[in-house]
Amino acid sequence: MQKDRSAETDHVRRVRKRVTSYDVARRAGVSQSAVSRCFKPGASVSKKMRAQVMKAAIGLGYQPNAIARSLITRRSNMVAVVVSQKTALYYPEILVEISQRLSARGERVLLFTLEQESDIDLLLDQVLQYQVDGMIIAARLSGEQIDAIEDRGLPFVFYNRSFKDRQINAVCCDQSEGERWLVNRLVGAGHKHFGIISGPEDSAVGIERTQGAVERLHEVGVSDVDIVEGDFSYESGRDGLIKLHRKKPSIDAVICANDVMAIGCVDAARNELGLDVPGRLSIVGFDGVGPSAWSSYNLTTVRQPVGRMTEAAVSMILERVENPELQSEKRIFSGIMIEGGSARSA
């Protein structure tokens, strides 16, 4: 029958009833409960029964229905991952990493992407409907929205956003610290005239980075600092540098709130303004994305330890799925300074 591939059986195949544990039970001459037990690791089944059932199951091509299982066990084995469009674009690998780590622990990623901030409420309703076991959130949420999730008793972890005024689960990279390292590096090389291309004003990460840099510059007594706002895109890095340079041509060090803008900045310096990097202008970024290491850029930057961060997010969420009483926790990772060659040496 498996070999017959005529149009007719083709059709029959399509509309054919799914095979359930009852079908397997009937074929094996046992009860449905027995079949269920055979698929549960560590259940009390004799090996004779197991063999019998497995034979029938394989014969019928039976796979347990995860939906039905979820209904009764109240565990869907799905974790919602919520990403805003931008986040997704700059850290593609994060999604894949999270998915792989979760699936290694028997959970799947149900993906929720956010086009506009305003869609969040609808999206949260959706997340709740799907009865996910937990959420990993890499998007901006308001206080009330967080309240709404907490009220549902759904475990969640924020990825790269933390809230100083809230006890909340989060894994982050220490943006401020990394930015201070970069400033030290630039100041150590003798730079005195700084430009900063910040992230968009609604980005928590962007704000932390820029604030970290500004604070440190202030501490070491640098007061010549100009800031223009970017949106994390290549174009905004390029335009940002042009604006800065027009405003104050003496600038010789630019701190960008992420790598992609830093790359735009390097390109603008070299290809539009004719400024040598790092000879005439030092440029630093943040993130350590793939292209930052390409030899045309070779950015001086701080890399986020993505592997450790995703692992932390995954374990935090799963620990809380198992035990919702766990205290909330923030795990903050230090970045990794990448020397690169886009900043002048001392």
Place this chain on the structure above:
Amino acid sequence: MQKDRSAETDHVRRVRKRVTSYDVARRAGVSQSAVSRCFKPGASVSKKMRAQVMKAAIGLGYQPNAIARSLITRRSNMVAVVVSQKTALYYPEILVEISQRLSARGERVLLFTLEQESDIDLLLDQVLQYQVDGMIIAARLSGEQIDAIEDRGLPFVFYNRSFKDRQINAVCCDQSEGERWLVNRLVGAGHKHFGIISGPEDSAVGIERTQGAVERLHEVGVSDVDIVEGDFSYESGRDGLIKLHRKKPSIDAVICANDVMAIGCVDAARNELGLDVPGRLSIVGFDGVGPSAWSSYNLTTVRQPVGRMTEAAVSMILERVENPELQSEKRIFSGIMIEGGSARSA
């Protein structure tokens, strides 16, 4: 009660029973069926009833349980998206696009990532267990594996891989055509000594691209063609050019099977071999990824129409979820020639 946020109610909140349609029914003084109908668009309910039920539902914070619904309707509203690690890295935006387009039509992405080819069978079992409505596959599958999916009667669409010898749903970009355009462009500029950096030998897309280029070169009478194998990574583009140049220094045009390798190639030419691009060496890529447009590279390439392709994949899969009898179909899109500046002009 909502205002009380002490540790005690916190605990109570966590273990509290979920609110079901029965709870809503009881509060509204109606039957469970009525509640269910109120949440089904187009069902026969009086407006008085609807108002009553909605009030109760909102009061309790009720959201229908999608898992229970799926069980009875036999429709999970989830589409599995299967990506191999590499695919995911080079087309991050694809995943986000697919997710957004699917969610606009009421479906969610359940993500399956593939670390190794060997994991596919386990992964397919998982996909089947979750009772997804369909699959979008951007990974290599063997003939038997495809058979296995077909046997389940699960609709599926391949993204950017097609099988000449099989009637199968697929959306692709016409790799061969694009590659021929690029060759025409290079030959038109007078190039005679070609190098090709291919994709890995197990990549269908890579093979089509390289074959397309080779065929066209042959047609126009170019016989001086050297091929080295790459793996789509920046490093392999860089190393590929170095190998090619060592083997035959007269090469003046390099065709890379994707943009990232082309970028590696440009960097190697300029920063390691000291060859001007496009003055001494023309380099072309394929894909039209973001960095290909960065001014340091400004690649001459063929862009895949990602938006139209993802839209096509999404509609194809959903049409087949609604109507599994539909004929299988291949939708092949032409790429978009991007002139760029990494290839010499005529």
Place this chain on the structure above:
DNA sequence: GCCTTTCTCGCATTCGAAGTCAAATTAGCG
């Protein structure tokens, strides 16, 4: 006002697996 037709609504069942509990089987041991 009475009878027919059309809406609404509730009862009861269904989806498919898991878990409870008691019956049945097997093993253990003198």
Place this chain on the structure above:
DNA sequence: CGCTAATTTGACTTCGAATGCGAGAAAGGC
């Protein structure tokens, strides 16, 4: 071999929403 203890097994119920069907209510027609 007989009796108790341990292990297997099956009948039945559960999870939460959807739906076919029939009863009751409202609307329509004369």
